[in-house]
Amino acid sequence: MTQHGADSEVGRLQTVMLHRPGPELKRLTPRNNDKLLFDGIPWVARAQDEHDAFAAALRDRGVEVLYLTELLAETLESEVARNHAITTALSGLHLGDTMRGYLSRFLRDASPEELTGYLTAGIRNDEVRGGFGLVTSLFASDDFLIDPLPNLLFTRDSSVWVRDRVAVTSLAMPARMRETQLTELIYTEHPRFRGTRKIHGWHHEHVEGGDVLLLAPGVIAVGVGERTTPAGVERLARQVFHADLAHTVLAVPIAQERATMHLDTVCTMVDVDKIVMYPNVAHSLQAYAVTTADGSAAEGELVLHVADAEPFLVAAAKAMEIDTLHQIDTGLDPVTAEREQWDDGNNTLALAPRVAVAYERNDETNARLEEAGIEVVRIAGSELGSGRGGPRCMSCPISREPLPAG
Numbered sequence: 001m002t003q004h005g006a007d008s009e010v011g012r013l014q015t016v017m018l019h020r021p022g023p024e025l026k027r028l029t030p031r032n033n034d035k036l037l038f039d040g041i042p043w044v045a046r047a048q049d050e051h052d053a054f055a056a057a058l059r060d061r062g063v064e065v066l067y068l069t070e071l072l073a074e075t076l077e078s079e080v081a082r083n084h085a086i087t088t089a090l091s092g093l094h095l096g097d098t099m100r101g102y103l104s105r106f107l108r109d110a111s112p113e114e115l116t117g118y119l120t121a122g123i124r125n126d127e128v129r130g131g132f133g134l135v136t137s138l139f140a141s142d143d144f145l146i147d148p149l150p151n152l153l154f155t156r157d158s159s160v161w162v163r164d165r166v167a168v169t170s171l172a173m174p175a176r177m178r179e180t181q182l183t184e185l186i187y188t189e190h191p192r193f194r195g196t197r198k199i200h201g202w203h204h205e206h207v208e209g210g211d212v213l214l215l216a217p218g219v220i221a222v223g224v225g226e227r228t229t230p231a232g233v234e235r236l237a238r239q240v241f242h243a244d245l246a247h248t249v250l251a252v253p254i255a256q257e258r259a260t261m262h263l264d265t266v267c268t269m270v271d272v273d274k275i276v277m278y279p280n281v282a283h284s285l286q287a288y289a290v291t292t293a294d295g296s297a298a299e300g301e302l303v304l305h306v307a308d309a310e311p312f313l314v315a316a317a318k319a320m321e322i323d324t325l326h327q328i329d330t331g332l333d334p335v336t337a338e339r340e341q342w343d344d345g346n347n348t349l350a351l352a353p354r355v356a357v358a359y360e361r362n363d364e365t366n367a368r369l370e371e372a373g374i375e376v377v378r379i380a381g382s383e384l385g386s387g388r389g390g391p392r393c394m395s396c397p398i399s400r401e402p403l404p405a406g
């Protein structure tokens with residue numbers, strides 16, 4: 001087993017998991033895009049080109065790029081993994097025994113690559129050649145028997161590494177819940193990851209990776225809003241304290257709306273002590289510091305201490321034991337700020353301290369980042385962005401170099 005893990009947002013990025021958009025995006029129509037959490041119908045070939053350029057920019061900087069579907073297909077070489085994947089994918093109560101039986105036989109005959117395709121792009125009612133019965137008769141021809149997963153593109157959300165453990169998350173929106181069955185399978189059964197210790201899991205309270213920011217070794221900020229619940233943060237805090245992965249968890253309330261669905265849509269770290277933040281919330285963002293006096297108690301028995309809310313930057317600097325967490329003040333007028341926030345201007349992916357990948361379209365935010373001494377690696381995102389996610393959302397760091405001490 002290779003050693004993996006990350007203890008910050010900015011340590012030099014070594015290995016990342018991406019998902020190259022594929023046939024699952026071709027499932028989007030004007031009738032289902034809202035439910036599937038896309039704001040438009042992307043031009044798939046162009047989205048792939050943009051994504052390839054993103055991956056190339058990472059490789060140019062020495063980052064090893066792993067693709068989720070390749071890992072999944074390799075995982076599905078194992079009989080145990082196949083059976084598990086098929087059973088969980090067919091567990092939905094909408095199927096009925098006739099269709100479930102048919103699909104289960106059909107999927108068992110598929111190659112690992114084909115099965116990967118079915119698990120990610122789904123299966124539509126008009127695509128099956130058997131299992132006919134009440135379900136096939138009463139479902140519309142374009143209803144899905146297995147739902148497509150267009151949001152796999154946002155690998156950030158379905159798992160997050162905290163030091164040497166991986167947290168399989170629990171996604172809140174029905175359209176995304178199945179994604180974590182796949183990440184769990186990869187981390188459990190893929191030879192590269194076998195033996196990795198896991199925390200959390202899709203059967204637990206909701207926590208999404210886009211809400212989890214590793215501010216510094218031992219300090220984790222977790223957004224609480226449309227996706228991650230207060231109980232989700234509590235569960236995560238218990239686990240990271242118990243496993244000695246962190247000493248402070250900052251619970252950060254964010255507005256429960258689409259524009260700010262995750263904490264990383266509002267702010268991301270670009271240096272060990274610098275954060276780029278949506279100016280319209282900068283003055284109001286608060287944090288509740290959660291700590292425990294005795295990490296050795298059983299997970300469920302840990303007594304958590306929840307401090308009073310403080311301004312986010314103040315609470316963060318205290319926990320990080322630095323004088324100031326500098327907010328890169330983009331100084332934008334509220335309307336420009338709102339437009340660039342919507343287009344994921346604050347959603348940057350740090351490749352190392354002071355080097356960050358950002359969407360090229362956010363001219364103003366990028367200019368301010370550069371004035372603050374950050375090297376901005378610009379990528380195109382006209383099609384990728386229609387799913388409402390930027391470079392950070394589209395990447396799951398699997399290994400980052402630890403930060404030098406002190």
Ligand SMILES: NC(=[NH2+])NCCC[C@H](N)C(=O)O
Nearest residue numbers: 037154210262387388389393
């Ligand atoms: N970490 C993030 N900000 N991820 C963005 C996810 C976007 C995706 N369409 C969703 O609504 O879930």
